Amino acid sequence: MPEQPRVELVCPAGTLPALHAAVDNGADAVYLGLRDGLNARNFPGLNFSLADARRGIEYAHERHARVFVALNVYPQPNRWPAATAAVDAAAGAGADAVILADPGLLAYAAERHPGLNRHLSVQASASNWRALEFYQQRFGVRRAVLPRVLSLAQVRRVIERVSMEIEVFGFGSLCIMVEGRCALSAHVTGESPNTHGVCSPAHAVRWQERPTGRQARLSGVLIDEFAPHEPAGYPTLCKGRFEALGALMHALEEPASLSVLELLPQLLAAGVSAIKVEGRQRSPAYVAQVTRALRVALDSCRRDPGNYRPPAACGAALERLAEGRTHTLGAYNRPWQ
Ligand code: SF4
Known part of the structure; x- marks a missing residue:
């Protein structure tokens, strides 16, 4: 060939x-x-x-x-x-x-x-x-x-x-939002990835150490909690873990x-x-x-x-x-x- x-x-x-x-x-x-x-x-x-x-x-x-x-x-x-x-x-x-x-x-x-x-x-x-x-x-x-x-x-x-x-x-x-046309992060942060160029603007991200693990918040909204020693990636709303249908899971998108x-x-x-x-x-x-x-x-x-x-x-x-x-x-x- x-x-x-x-x-x-x-x-x-x-x-x-x-x-x-x-x-x-x-x-x-x-x-x-x-x-x-x-x-x-x-x-x-x-x-x-x-x-x-x-x-x-x-x-x-x-x-x-x-x-x-x-x-x-x-x-x-x-x-x-x-x-x-x-x-x-x-x-x-x-x-x-x-x-x-x-x-x-x-x-x-x-x-x-x-x-x-x-x-x-x-x-x-x-x-x-x-x-x-x-x-x-x-x-x-x-x-x-x-x-x-x-x-x-x-x-x-x-x-x-x-x-x-x-x-x-x-x-x-x-990205599950047809490449950045993101109602998710725009809704929570007020800034669209398509205009501001970022899913989770730095000013909106907060990390908090808790006895149960490290929490990631976006504009105050809890989007994930990582167990001690669990690798924690860049926190995006779409890949957060949420309680849905009685279970804690990646309700929107699996990383x-x-x-x-x-x-x-x-x-x-x-x-x-x-x-x-x-x-x-x-x-x-x-x-x-x-x-x-x-x-x-x-x-x-x-x-x-x-x-x-x-x-x-x-x-x-x-x-x-x-x-x-x-x-x-x-x-x-x-x-x-
Ligand atoms: S937060 Fe997720 S769905 Fe929204 S633009 Fe970023 S990668 Fe896409």
Whole structure:
């Protein structure tokens, strides 16, 4: 069987060390956000100053990797000048693409920086070929990141009908609200992830040590309690434990990571252009390990897709890093579609 065309491995970078970790471990491209509150990982201590973004882009380019700048919130009117300035800054820093969701910003980028690739963010929630073609025709979008709500068969059918590159998520946390259209956290914190770029704003999060364990609260609402020594992740409302139907449980969403390790041959055959790793909030060590595992698996699949088996070491490495130490195929696995 001839070798498949190269599929890009796109990895997250919340900091310069994470960018180095991704590039050094085989990422073909890295995505990052500027420190301006205009991307969907608006966490304290995360994201790049413009000087660091320039350094990161230089580092990546010297090693033949690309850098995409995520600018994927929907800016409110008072943030419009900052948002357009961020597009200009990304272009000036030599980014290979901007990842955008807001139609106004897409129009601005297309008019002001026609030579800068525009990728449609997953935050745009474009889930069907007509929506994707609209963005392509209207704004010259070169690539779209599909929401994690499509089955494998639906991904395949979308790719058959569109003329743009398609990027799909391959590993990391999931969101049950069609990619950030979150009534949950917006209801409790008053801030939508789509406008403020964060599910649980730092000012709303409170940790309290109790004799029974560590409690996590969001705007005063108890969303989880972790037993002593139980690992406590970033507290999101959707993955909290609540009393429902007489039992204490993850009533909305189990913490589990999406992992497409076993689906790589089908995704490559479907014609995806890139596999994306979620997690700009993750440590450089996490980014290094996930990137290395997926690099090995992708290369193995490309060499011989017919005989591909998920490499055991890659599976074990990803399982250790998965949320709740367990993984899921998410919406990809809907054989009835
Ligand atoms: S809180 Fe959960 S459902 Fe809401 S945007 Fe964040 S990940 Fe998605």
